[in-house]
Amino acid sequence: MELFASIRRDARVHGLSIRALARRHRVARRTVRQALAAAEPPERKPPKRRAPKLGQLKSVIDQMLLSDLDAPRKQRHTAQRVFDRLVYEHRAVISYSTVRQYVNGWTWTV
Structure with a gap:
């Protein structure tokens, strides 16, 4: 935030080029362009990652967790137990x- 403000100030007061501003503030020219376009930096987008190895095992995990819905609380599968069973049995x-x-997200979707 302060960096964007100082870049914008230097561009306005000194009339420096994008390359000169990048050199002065030790940032990329893309960052300078972003600072000149908007007063605040753009929000970062977390990358959406896939889990291709999990795709084949989702139905197995779902079955384990569905069977736990009727079980007493102390006898339900933890993520560690699900992992151990996948490695051992499959x-x-x-x-x-x-x-x-996946187990953490599953509890919210069901």
């Missing part, structure tokens, strides 16, 4: 964090 080569994110 010989899945998948990361724990991928399984954890």
